[in-house]
Amino acid sequence: MTSTASRPSRVAKLPPRERILDAAEELFQNEGIRRVGVQAIAERAETTKMAIYRHFETKDALVAEWLRILAADYQAAFDRVEAEYPGRPEEQILGVARFIAEGLPTLSHRGCPFINSLAELPDRSHPARQVIEEHKARQTRRLVALCAEAGLPDPEQAAAEITFVLEGAQVSTQNGSIDRAGDRLMRIVEGIVDRHRSPLVESRGTTD
Amino acid sequence: MTSTASRPSRVAKLPPRERILDAAEELFQNEGIRRVGVQAIAERAETTKMAIYRHFETKDALVAEWLRILAADYQAAFDRVEAEYPGRPEEQILGVARFIAEGLPTLSHRGCPFINSLAELPDRSHPARQVIEEHKARQTRRLVALCAEAGLPDPEQAAAEITFVLEGAQVSTQNGSIDRAGDRLMRIVEGIVDRHRSPLVESRGTTD
């Protein structure tokens, strides 16, 4: 990785492609995909529409690229957590939950970008939509693996429960129906791990 | 239920206002708010834009009215469940969960209208957004009351957990990351009620 040659002393002057992606991230997150025009992205990135269309085929491609990068960021956060607690899958699960919980105040009233983008992309063939679905599927697989590694008896069910709670905490924060969602989320996930660990199962004729 | 007087034999010919709202419901749910133009609503309602603007001040007002009706439908479903199991708050909670779980296949890949609409309405002053937030707050209060009535030691925490899981099941169904979400959701809610009922609490310094 060569050092970024000729750093232009002006901090705000990354290469145009980066500026465009930064601007798109900010605007898409705060305003939504369809409300943000290409012109607005160009202005915030201190460039022009033409420059955007030199780097991205269409606006949809830019949206997809934004979500790809965002998904990679989440993956990286997962990686960091796993590296932080090697061999301790339960701590890793809690670390992931903490990552989401700590992000709640930032998301605040705008909510999870993946969930929001899905709402704005009804057609399943949209490239950005596929990025989201693949990302979510990957996250779930990873969570199932963690639960299995932790020795939980029904890893898929535990992962489903954790996934539901993580997603729900984000939307409930967005619509403001639940206060202190971060704290509650952590307590809930702790409870899920604890409960699944100890074999105190509810005996509701669950012969599956 | 008084019979709707003078049913015009042609089923498709309700008064224009009803047809408009029906058309709006269908289109908003399947395509999203911003993707659907007033013209499209008019065509599906077998009327014209002018007729729409005679009944609704703006498109935003129509959106808000649609969400108001939808919220009332949910409230009615809650009422039905409570009437079905009078004095049995735990069964009422499970009934609400079942109502959501059974709706999942219908929502399928389009998701919860409230969540989706929030994503399309970033400005908190939008009337429709206020409708959603009030609805969600009301649902949460109601769930807290049910949990308290059921004698759960921490009703707010239990209601938060149930809310998270209900919302999460809907978004996970939408993005396809979890299969059999309805079954899983029911098992999870059953577990929540059971666990909160029995005083087997994880002793995690919960002095509140």
Add this chain to the structure above:
DNA sequence: ACCGCACGATACCGATCGGTATCACGCGGG
């Protein structure tokens, strides 16, 4: 020194949007 090429600025295109104006029709009550 020069040349290429990515970049910046501007103007433009067709389509679609929310919303309005206008007019003709049809039906019900005085």
Add this chain to the structure above:
DNA sequence: CCCGCGTGATACCGATCGGTATCGTGCGGT
């Protein structure tokens, strides 16, 4: 009988959208 009014149809408005064409310019590699 006829008047009024809600309705349907159409045409239109200004704004904004995604996307393109064009031209100038400045910086870097040879």
